Amino acid sequence: KDEQKNDFIRNIIRDDVKAQKYPQIVTRFPPEPNGYLHLGHVKSICLNFGVAEEFGGVCNLRFDDTNPTAEKQDYIDNIKNDVEWLGFEWAGEAHHASGYFDQLYAWAVQLIEQGDAYVDLQSPEQIKENRGSFNEAGTASPQRDASVEENLKLFNDMKEGKFAEGKAVLRAKIDMASPNMNMRDPVIYRVMHQEHHQTGDKWCIYPMYDFAHPLSDALEGITHSLCTLEFEDHRPFYDWAVEKVGFDVPPHQYEFSRLNVDHTMTSKRKLKQLVDEHIVSGWDDPRMPTIAGMRRRGYTPEGLRDFCERVGVTKVDSVVDFRLLEFSIRQSLETTTARAMAVLKPLKVTITNFAEAVSSWESQKADSVNARWDDDAQTLWLTQPNHPNVDMGEREIPFTETLYIDQGDYEIEPPAGYKRLSPEKPEIRLRNTYVLAVTEHILDDAGNVVGLKATIDPATLGNNPEGRKVKGVIHWVSASQGVPATVRMYEQLFSVEDPSSVADVHQALNPDSLTELNAVVEPSLANAAAGTRFQFEREGYFIADTADHSRDKPVFNQIVSLRDSYKP
Ligand code: ATP
Ligand code: MG
Ligand code: MG
Numbered sequence: 148k149d150e151q152k153n154d155f156i157r158n159i160i161r162d163d164v165k166a167q168k169y170p171q172i173v174t175r176f177p178p179e180p181n182g183y184l185h186l187g188h189v190k191s192i193c194l195n196f197g198v199a200e201e202f203g204g205v206c207n208l209r210f211d212d213t214n215p216t217a218e219k220q221d222y223i224d225n226i227k228n229d230v231e232w233l234g235f236e237w238a239g240e241a242h243h244a245s246g247y248f249d250q251l252y253a254w255a256v257q258l259i260e261q262g263d264a265y266v267d268l269q270s271p272e273q274i275k276e277n278r279g280s281f282n283e284a285g286t287a288s289p290q291r292d293a294s295v296e297e298n299l300k301l302f303n304d305m306k307e308g309k310f311a312e313g314k315a316v317l318r319a320k321i322d323m324a325s326p327n328m329n330m331r332d333p334v335i336y337r338v339m340h341q342e343h344h345q346t347g348d349k350w351c352i353y354p355m356y357d358f359a360h361p362l363s364d365a366l367e368g369i370t371h372s373l374c375t376l377e378f379e380d381h382r383p384f385y386d387w388a389v390e391k392v393g394f395d396v397p398p399h400q401y402e403f404s405r406l407n408v409d410h411t412m413t414s415k416r417k418l419k420q421l422v423d424e425h426i427v428s429g430w431d432d433p434r435m436p437t438i439a440g441m442r443r444r445g446y447t448p449e450g451l452r453d454f455c456e457r458v459g460v461t462k463v464d465s466v467v468d469f470r471l472l473e474f475s476i477r478q479s480l481e482t483t484t485a486r487a488m489a490v491l492k493p494l495k496v497t498i499t500n501f502a503e504a505v506s507s508w509e510s511q512k513a514d515s516v517n518a519r520w521d522d523d524a525q526t527l528w529l530t531q532p533n534h535p536n537v538d539m540g541e542r543e544i545p546f547t548e549t550l551y552i553d554q555g556d557y558e559i560e561p562p563a564g565y566k567r568l569s570p571e572k573p574e575i576r577l578r579n580t581y582v583l584a585v586t587e588h589i590l591d592d593a594g595n596v597v598g599l600k601a602t603i604d605p606a607t608l609g610n611n612p613e614g615r616k617v618k619g620v621i622h623w624v625s626a627s628q629g630v631p632a633t634v635r636m637y638e639q640l641f642s643v644e645d646p647s648s649v650a651d652v653h654q655a656l657n658p659d660s661l662t663e664l665n666a667v668v669e670p671s672l673a674n675a676a677a678g679t680r681f682q683f684e685r686e687g688y689f690i691a692d693t694a695d696h697s698r699d700k701p702v703f704n705q706i707v708s709l710r711d712s713y714k715p
Pocket of ligand 1: 180
């Protein structure tokens with residue numbers, strides 16, 4: 148049913164499958180646990196887990212945890228949670244590069260014995276300076292030609308904690324004149340007197356990412372190691388390490404372009420700054436482009452996966468229009484979310500003929516109307532389907548003498564083309580119930596409309612009015628039975644297109660990214676479980692906040708607007 152995807156990576160894998168190059172396709176998603184996953188990672192997850200699924204293979208989850216200073220268990224737990232929420236399953240237990248430290252150490256020793264690595268005692272500054280530049284070969288370290296025995300002893304001393312940080316490193320011995328700077332004897336082990344979240348105080352030397360990564364891939368039998376373009380220059384070293392250690396079936400690295408989205412930041416380090424400085428409420432602030440934030444915002448896994456499919460996989464860097472993401476999210480919500488009524492900016496309406504009008508409701512209603520009168524509460528309960536798809540059930544909505552409509556639905560001096568209520572056009576249909584006619588507006592001292600008086604036409608419960616056409620339908624909520632709610636409206640967190648290009652992140656922030664409204668919602672919404680998504684009629688898609696929503700104090704987050712002129 149799915150169209151075959153034809154990006155360059157899938158084409159490579161398809162050929163490899165056809166040629167029976169591997170018994171099984173094995174990919175991996177290798178985050179460093181130094182922050183929460185973000186939208187960029189979603190692309191990598193969808194690709195790595197997606198191709199494994201499509202080609203009958205498996206995908207590993209591996210924590211690339213070679214830099215203990217910035218990492219912690221909390222990040223590991225959240226990353227797992229995020230991958231599962233997106234709907235993917237990793238093969239077996241999650242792996243850790245730190246789980247291979249013994250093996251990596253043994254391979255480092257093997258490289259020394261082969262004459263492929265040496266301990267350098269130069270200072271970090273000297274190493275940097277002696278690496279040379281693009282048009283100038285590097286200068287060999289005085290240690291480069293030390294004996295195997297001396298190197299083994301020095302490396303052991305590193306492991307035994309006899310060196311302070313920065314006093315010794317293990318370097319691969321490759322080519323100090325290589326045009327690829329990554330091949331000029333890169334550092335593969337360094338001293339770090341630092342506890343590790345997985346291995347405790349067992350090690351005071353840690354492998355560099357560039358060394359641990361290819362060998363972890365090889366060890367796990369990864370066939371296709373998919374990473375972003377900035378690692379293209381690292382591939383020669385990737386291949387070197389795997390070959391020197393001596394794997395029969397080496398993994399291959401393929402690079403694809405990073406996901407960049409306008410007005411969005413995809414860097415754990417920079418997102419962490421927003422959290423640390425309390426610019427946002429946390430990693431899961433609904434404005435954050437983290438998976439945790441997007442989940443709390445109400446974005447769906449289906450929508451995010453659809454977005455990644457539409458973006459595709461190429462080798463060309465580009466910036467994706469944020470509205471494409473919103474389009475995918477909106478599409479995923481259209482057929483799956485119940486509809487309900489919420490008034491975001493309430494304006495009170497008193498129906499002056501309520502008692503007389505509803506006294507005849509039973510004889511005047513259309514056959515399609517399903518309702519009951521509650522005399523104690525003076526409420527007409529209207530039964531309404533939750534969605535055009537009747538499988539989504541129905542609920543009762545209270546209709547009462549006082550209602551709220553939205554302030555934006557009444558204008559004393561309407562702009563041209565205005566289709567809602569005004570003194571010149573006092574009549575409109577209230578969604579699911581009667582036609583209403585405004586008879587009077589009430590002003591405060593500043594001239595703002597603070598209330599309306601109106602009548603309803605008793606003959607219009609589910610029927611068209613006699614002898615005239617009434618244009619427009621507006622939503623409403625009972626003032627007496629409705630429930631006050633906080634509704635959080637969002638704009639982009641950043642006001643500039645490329646927030647990463649602004650040195651001081653404060654200068655890139657949109658001061659209007661969050662507006663909290665004192666709304667009133669129909670009772671069914673207050674009763675909704677946290678995490679339930681709705682379409683608020685005429686307003687957009689919203690989710691009952693997973694952290695703050697309760698029946699007594701309902702809180703909803705805006706997910707996305709109802710529509711947008713943007714077309715993908
Ligand atoms: P960050 O700078 O945010 O920490 P990273 O690339 O260092 O990002 P890792 O945890 O190392 O983060 O990433 C895990 C995987 O996700 C890597 O394979 C990486 O290439 C991929 N990835 C990260 N950001 C993006 C992005 N914007 N688009 C596509 N893939 C990405
Ligand atoms: Mg990284
Ligand atoms: Mg990083």
